[in-house]
Amino acid sequence: AQSVAQPEDQVNVAEGNPLTVKCTYSVSGNPYLFWYVQYPNRGLQFLLKYITGDNLVKGSYGFEAEFNKSQTSFHLKKPSALVSDSALYFCAVKPWTGKLIFGQGTTLQVKP
């Protein structure tokens, strides 16, 4: 079965520190990989995606993600967290012609 795992329900970091939100997946073939962010009572907003090429992809708001094929992971990172980054983050994978499959989400809490 195709699935996405976000092993941490919540990640807590201090403002200014680097952050990592983990994601691993189990999907056949070479899927497309995405990160979305959700603020309270809002829809999902696209952050970044990996299609092919460089394993490190850069996205909105200073976020980046590293694709690791051997570990089937796509961790979200940011060098210096902001309080305003506090939100719910979803990793998602998409087989080439299939539907987007989401993880359960990780709440990021950045404290001043």
Add this chain to the structure above:
Amino acid sequence: GAGVSQSPRYKVAKRGQDVALRCDPISGHVSLFWYQQALGQGPEFLTYFQNEAQLDKSGLPSDRFFAERPEGSVSTLKIQRTQQEDSAVYLCASSPNRLAGGREELFFGEGSRLTVL
């Protein structure tokens, strides 16, 4: 409009009532998706349209759920005889690409929060 628009934003229904949720995708977007997001969970796929054709409805949880997109633009998700377990946020998303969106990211609406009492 500039983005995906969903209405109503909030809906309270008594158990057994029928509800209809509307999605107005970005103009010209070929692919349209409905997802269900239960509290504290990730979105779960319900159904997919390519233009007016419903190509995948494998995620619809029961025959009480029905979706349509008759003219290939606006879509309606209908839930008949609502149950408490139907309480969730229903998200609509669209993409300019065929192939279930292909490599393009999906553009999501803000969702319709359904509460069944």
